[in-house]
Amino acid sequence: xxxxxxxxxxxxxxxxxxxxxxxxxxxxxxxxxxxxxxxxxxxxxxxxxxxxxxxxxxxxxxxxxxxxxxxxxxxxxxxxxxxxxxxxxxxxxxxxxxxxxxxxxxxxxxxxxxxxxxxxxxxxxxxxxxxxxxxxxxxxxxxxxxxxxxxxxxxxxxxxxxxxxxxxxxxxxxxxxxxxxxxxxxxxxxxxxxxxxxxxxxxxxxxxxxxxxxxxxxxxxxxxxxxxxxxxxxxxxxxxxxxxxxxxxxxxxxxxxxxxxxxxxxxxxxxxxxxxxxxxxxxxxxxxxxxxxxxxxxxxxxxxxxxxx
Numbered sequence: 591x592x593x594x595x596x597x598x599x600x601x602x603x604x605x606x607x608x609x610x611x612x613x614x615x616x617x618x619x620x621x622x623x624x625x626x627x628x629x630x631x632x633x634x635x636x637x638x639x640x641x642x643x644x645x646x647x648x649x650x651x652x653x654x655x656x657x658x659x660x661x662x663x664x665x666x667x668x669x670x671x672x673x674x675x676x677x678x679x680x681x682x683x684x685x686x687x688x689x690x691x692x693x694x695x696x697x698x699x700x701x702x703x704x705x706x707x708x709x710x711x712x713x714x715x716x717x718x719x720x721x722x723x724x725x726x727x728x729x730x731x732x733x734x735x736x737x738x739x740x741x742x743x744x745x746x747x748x749x750x751x752x753x754x755x756x757x758x759x760x761x762x763x764x765x766x767x768x769x770x771x772x773x774x775x776x777x778x779x780x781x782x783x784x785x786x787x788x789x790x791x792x793x794x795x796x797x798x799x800x801x802x803x804x805x806x807x808x809x810x811x812x813x814x815x816x817x818x819x820x821x822x823x824x825x826x827x828x829x830x831x832x833x834x835x836x837x838x839x840x841x842x843x844x845x846x847x848x849x850x851x852x853x854x855x856x857x858x859x860x861x862x863x864x865x866x867x868x869x870x871x872x873x874x875x876x877x878x879x880x881x882x883x884x885x886x887x888x889x890x891x892x893x894x895x896x897x898x899x
Contacts, residue, residue: 640874640875640878641878643867645657647660648866657868661869661871662872662876665872665876670848670851674851674853674856678853681838682831685770686827686828688775689827690778690827692775693776693779693782696775698786700714700779701783701786715780717774718776718777723836726769729765729772730756730840735752735757756842757846759846762845762850766838766842766850777827781819785820789812794807794811822888822892825887826888832853834854838854839854839855853876857877
């Protein structure tokens with residue numbers, strides 16, 4: 591069966607591509623050109639520059655020296671790199687799972703009718719509106735050994751003088767993760783809540799008539815409806831978490847040692863503290879590959895689960 595075609599400007603074009611070559615589409619692309627040019631200038635060019643720099647030994651005032659893949663060989667040979675990689679994966683996995691669980695719990699709560707629900711929703715959304723730098727400084731104060739609220743509560747409850755939350759390797763990454771979860775769980779909450787509003791009430795009523803409990807309703811009706819948006823939201827938040835810098839840098843700077851060091855902060859340390867821009871660029875390219883892999887998975891699930899393709 592041959593495809594339907596038509597002629598545009600003397601060129602035979604399949605009907606499915608006619609729109610892209612139409613006058614309206616070309617005008618649309620023309621109006622997009624300034625934005626695309628700005629995006630290329632602030633995003634694409636620095637990315638390409640970083641990839642190129644990863645193959646050089648940065649000389650600063652001297653001329654850069656081409657070293658090929660030596661920077662990558664050195665990066666993968668650094669013991670610190672694998673510690674940081676492990677921290678990054680643990681931090682991103684734990685943070686996203688906790689955010690999804692807390693967000694789902696509050697979404698289920700807010701999906702019910704009760705007095706003050708709108709006020710509760712607004713209050714629970716507030717963390718999402720606070721800039722990361724403010725969240726970092728406030729949680730750093732909460733975790734302070736001498737003045738922090740958490741150690742004050744431990745002392746009142748009789749659990750000793752307190753814990754060095756940000757000063758001990760055992761607790762540093764956990765503390766940062768807790769602050770990050772508090773800041774970002776409203777994203778999951780409002781997404782799940784919006785999805786719950788789309789569940790047909792007839793299904794719940796029919797299931798109740800059949801004697802289903804609340805747990806049965808949640809397991810067999812609510813969760814299947816939440817699965818598509820849940821998968822997409824989780825992948826998107828995983829991308830953001832893997833690339834997050836501010837909160838970790840302000841609260842611990844990756845310390846003590848490398849106990850809370852994650853890849854974005856590690857790139858910063860290599861570039862601006864160790865002054866090794868070639869190694870930093872190589873690590874950034876490794877991050878880029880990981881992010882692209884996540885991005886491809888995200889787009890695939892988005893098309894299948896949300897786009898219906």
